[in-house]
Amino acid sequence: MEHVVIIGNGIAGVTAARHIRKLSDKKITIISGETDYFFSRTALMYIYMGHMNYEHTKPYEDWFWEKNRIELKKAWVEKVTPEKNLLTFANGETMKYDKLIIASGSKSNKFGWPGQDLKGVQGLYSKQDLDSLEEYAPNNKVCKRAVIVGGGLIGIELAEMLTTRNIPVTFLVREKDFWDNVLPESNAKLINDHIIEHHIDLRLEVNLKEILSDENGRARAVVVAETGEEIPCNLVGLTAGVSPNIDFLKESGIELGRGVKVNRYLQTNFENIFALGDCAEQQEPTGERRPIEAVWYTGRMMGEVVAQTICGNKTAYKPGHWFNSAKFFDIEYQTYGWVFHDPREGEAHFHWLHQDGKKCITINYQVESRKFVGINTFGIRMRHEVFDRWLTDERSVDEVVENLAQANFDPEFYKGFEQEIKNKFKSEQKTNA
Ligand SMILES: Cc1cc2nc3c(=O)[nH]c(=O)nc-3n(C[C@H](O)[C@H](O)[C@H](O)COP(=O)(O)OP(=O)(O)OC[C@H]3O[C@@H](n4cnc5c(N)ncnc54)[C@H](O)[C@@H]3O)c2cc1C
Numbered sequence: 176m177e178h179v180v181i182i183g184n185g186i187a188g189v190t191a192a193r194h195i196r197k198l199s200d201k202k203i204t205i206i207s208g209e210t211d212y213f214f215s216r217t218a219l220m221y222i223y224m225g226h227m228n229y230e231h232t233k234p235y236e237d238w239f240w241e242k243n244r245i246e247l248k249k250a251w252v253e254k255v256t257p258e259k260n261l262l263t264f265a266n267g268e269t270m271k272y273d274k275l276i277i278a279s280g281s282k283s284n285k286f287g288w289p290g291q292d293l294k295g296v297q298g299l300y301s302k303q304d305l306d307s308l309e310e311y312a313p314n315n316k317v318c319k320r321a322v323i324v325g326g327g328l329i330g331i332e333l334a335e336m337l338t339t340r341n342i343p344v345t346f347l348v349r350e351k352d353f354w355d356n357v358l359p360e361s362n363a364k365l366i367n368d369h370i371i372e373h374h375i376d377l378r379l380e381v382n383l384k385e386i387l388s389d390e391n392g393r394a395r396a397v398v399v400a401e402t403g404e405e406i407p408c409n410l411v412g413l414t415a416g417v418s419p420n421i422d423f424l425k426e427s428g429i430e431l432g433r434g435v436k437v438n439r440y441l442q443t444n445f446e447n448i449f450a451l452g453d454c455a456e457q458q459e460p461t462g463e464r465r466p467i468e469a470v471w472y473t474g475r476m477m478g479e480v481v482a483q484t485i486c487g488n489k490t491a492y493k494p495g496h497w498f499n500s501a502k503f504f505d506i507e508y509q510t511y512g513w514v515f516h517d518p519r520e521g522e523a524h525f526h527w528l529h530q531d532g533k534k535c536i537t538i539n540y541q542v543e544s545r546k547f548v549g550i551n552t553f554g555i556r557m558r559h560e561v562f563d564r565w566l567t568d569e570r571s572v573d574e575v576v577e578n579l580a581q582a583n584f585d586p587e588f589y590k591g592f593e594q595e596i597k598n599k600f601k602s603e604q605k606t607n608a
Pocket residue numbers: 182183184185186187188206207208209210216217218219220250251252253278279280281299300301329332420423451452453454468469470471472474500501
């Protein structure tokens with residue numbers, strides 16, 4: 176019987192396993208060094224915040240795997256030898272496969288900062304990171320201040336987590352405004368204000384120089400590169416992005432770029448080896464999507480697609496229109512299509528900001544053709560299926576603004592500012608004409 180081995184028990188690997196089981200009788204083994212069972216990485220923050228315990232984050236009961244004949248192995252894969260269809264584990268054991276799926280996820284970026292490996296210095300990615308956070312920042316007596324380095328979605332989650340335990344947080348952000356390498360300026364400024372409102376000591380346009388150690392090898396302070404200021408702290412959160420977790424593949428002969436290079440069938444340079452999820456790097460264009468996308472739903476989509484291919488129904492990965500959502504403390508953020516910091520050539524942004532400073536919309540569109548390109552919303556929940564359709568149908572920006580209420584999750588709430596948005600849009604279009 177064909178043996179499909181999957182490295183990684185995250186959303187990508189587990190979805191692949193479940194769908195291969197639905198479609199076939201193949202022997203399936205999932206390997207992970209992190210945890211015995213699949214858990215929801217996106218829920219890590221809620222464990223620390225006390226909203227759920229670790230058991231609640233497991234999407235499937237522990238009996239599910241045996242019942243579905245999916246074998247689980249807790250181990251670290253140290254080496255892959257494609258010529259022999261062989262895996263070698265850290266303890267020296269080996270395992271043969273017929274087909275291999277690499278779904279090894281991401282790792283937190285470290286940029287060689289002095290002190291980055293001290294105790295109390297960590298990313299926020301794994302279950303081990305959560306355990307370490309409990310050790311070094313259980314409360315504000317053990318951890319008198321935390322410093323977070325790198326402003327992105329994970330950094331702000333960590334800030335929110337720490338503030339729920341009343342731990343003072345200093346946030347070092349390299350950019351001019353929070354996450355402005357992604358967000359338009361007005362959006363980024365709204366988030367700056369919101370972070371400060373939550374009593375975070377937000378420092379913009381600063382870099383980490385080094386992390387200082389106490390006599391026990393624990394972090395005791397960080398030094399800011401620009402000013403030389405020493406900020407005493409007991410925890411340093413490194414949240415300057417993530418990158419594919421592929422170091423163990425370096426000697427394997429599997430083609431690597433920033434991630435594991437795959438074609439549109441998620442196949443590597445070896446016919447029987449596939450890669451999915453955060454660690455995969457697309458070699459062929461998938462619309463306007465990025466080659467590496469570290470989001471939950473793309474891992475799930477890739478898992479479904481690869482299961483089809485492995486079970487004989489060769490299927491290309493077609494992720495469709497980009498969308499994403501997140502929360503910045505109390506403000507929900509959604510994005511559909513493409514909105515960049517600055518409009519690209521031939522494109523323009525329409526911005527609307529509510530007077531409460533907590534809701535805003537930015538719409539990106541093509542000036543000549545009027546084609547709607549994308550939207551960011553803050554504090555206003557929109558319907559994915561409506562924007563997905565509008566993007567596919569290539570609706571005009573005028574139609575989108577006119578019909579925004581249709582896309583709104585809560586039309587009653589939206590009525591409060593619907594007219595204001597339309598009026599602002601119309602008056603700006605007149606001025607620009
Ligand atoms: C704190 C946090 C919050 C997030 N929130 C969101 C969100 O709100 N929305 C969203 O879309 N995305 C979110 N993400 C991103 C999302 O969680 C990831 O995109 C997704 O989990 C990646 O799934 P994956 O299956 O590719 O990899 P992973 O979930 O990383 O799974 C890979 C597994 O493989 C294991 N592994 C790796 N190498 C080896 C090896 N050599 N041997 C054995 N095992 C190995 C790893 O330990 C890991 O368990 C968040 C991520 C984090 C960290």
